[in-house]
Amino acid sequence: MxxxxxxxxxxxxxxxxxxxxxxxxxxxxxxxxxxxxxxxxxxxxxxxxxxxxxxxxxxxxxxxxxxxxxxxxxxxxxxxxxxxxxxxxxxxxxxxxxxxxxxxxxxxxxxxxxxxxxxxxxxxxxxxxxxxxxxxxxxxxxxxxxxxxxxxxxxxxxxxxxxxxxxxxxxxxxxxxxxxxxxxxxxxxxxxxxxxxxxxxxxxxxxxxxxxxxxxxxxxxxxxLPSPATLEEEVGIVVKRVREIGTNLSLPPIKPADEEMTRIVTLFRELREGRTLNGKTKLKTSSGSLSTAEAISVGVSAWASAAHFGGGVLDADSLAPNLVGAVVKDPVQDTVALQEYLESVVRTRDGWSDLYNAIREVI
Ligand SMILES: Nc1ncnc2c1ncn2[C@@H]1O[C@H](COP(=O)(O)OP(=O)(O)OP(=O)(O)O)[C@@H](O)[C@H]1O
Ligand SMILES: [Mg+2]
Structure with a gap:
């Protein structure tokens, strides 16, 4: 070397x-x-x-x-x-x-x-x-x-x-x-x-x-090269790459955040496909591509926020601003899509109320 x-x-x-x-x-x-x-x-x-x-x-x-x-x-x-x-x-x-x-x-x-x-x-x-x-x-x-x-x-x-x-x-x-x-x-x-x-x-x-x-x-x-077929596959890729990139950037270590990565990927997949993973609710799609690569970037940025400002725990508060930044590429259309998603999906989903509140604060 x-x-x-x-x-x-x-x-x-x-x-x-x-x-x-x-x-x-x-x-x-x-x-x-x-x-x-x-x-x-x-x-x-x-x-x-x-x-x-x-x-x-x-x-x-x-x-x-x-x-x-x-x-x-x-x-x-x-x-x-x-x-x-x-x-x-x-x-x-x-x-x-x-x-x-x-x-x-x-x-x-x-x-x-x-x-x-x-x-x-x-x-x-x-x-x-x-x-x-x-x-x-x-x-x-x-x-x-x-x-x-x-x-x-x-x-x-x-x-x-x-x-x-x-x-x-x-x-x-x-x-x-x-x-x-x-x-x-x-x-x-x-x-x-x-x-x-x-x-x-x-x-x-x-x-x-x-x-x-x-x-x-x-x-x-x-x-x-296809987009990952399943949620599990995509979460696996994101968790692995975030770990590698964060370590390479020498970000201060944080508690493992696999569950938060699952939330990022779930949100990305739902907004990308225009419906919830169970297929029950139709959603507006966002104008960005919301690719695996962007999910990885959100994961890495959230890690940096958590490590430097969030007491070493990657939670909804460190996630929300990074998620919003990735989803809202067109300030008008994407804000509407995200708001609709927030009210019809995030608000009522079990265990997501922290994310609902955190996103509402920054949107
Ligand atoms: N199936 C996968 N396996 C491993 N890593 C993946 C996979 N899909 C995406 N990634 C990760 O996504 C990141 C971005 O990939 P890359 O920049 O090669 O995308 P791209 O297809 O060239 O995108 P673009 O069209 O924007 O140029 C890389 O860090 C890569 O590791
Ligand atoms: Mg490329």
Missing amino acids: PEAAHQRLRLSAEEIYTAELTALAAGDSRPRPENWRLSPPAVVTYILGGKAADGTPISAKYVGNRRLIETAVATLATDRALLLLGLPGTAKSWVSEHLAAAISGSSQRMIQCTAGTDENQIRYSWNYALLLAKGPSYEALVKTPLTRAMEDGSIVRLEELTRMGSDVQDTLITVLSEKTLPVPELDMAIDARRGFNVIATANNRDKGVNDLSSALKRRFNVVV
């Missing part, structure tokens, strides 16, 4: 899980695709958890369907690229980072695609000082994470692929089908080495923005 790593706010997957990755690699006797650090089954164990050959426990990074992860890993071992699609907060970026860490040993080759991303940020650009001094030369080429990944035979991650313009997206077609990137100025091409592949993520909700061209779509295998 680099020096002063403890000072850094966020460590990469390969830094946090070095020990697990090393143990998996040491005991991995299955065939590995060229330039892969681990065999495909070992990558799946790294993502879903299990044991390395020497007994080292491997923590679960993703909680969900094994088949999905197997498909994702198998895709990366072929010449097709992987597109992780799903609603906001379904762990697309998270899975992509861990896949890159396990396969290439680094998750750092990443391009965040935005409406402002242009071709030069995907292909290459020029160091103008050198270009003027010496004319076009290989040294004057400024490589992008994509070109570097092609040269080392590693995974490059493209975050939010559909946010960038369709014409820029189509730059990828040659790279994905020919595995080469022509540099006409130098009359050469950058060829991809074995082990190179692309993991892109895209959000279902933004789908309409810059839909992938069919030519590009054909070059990707799509794996859809």
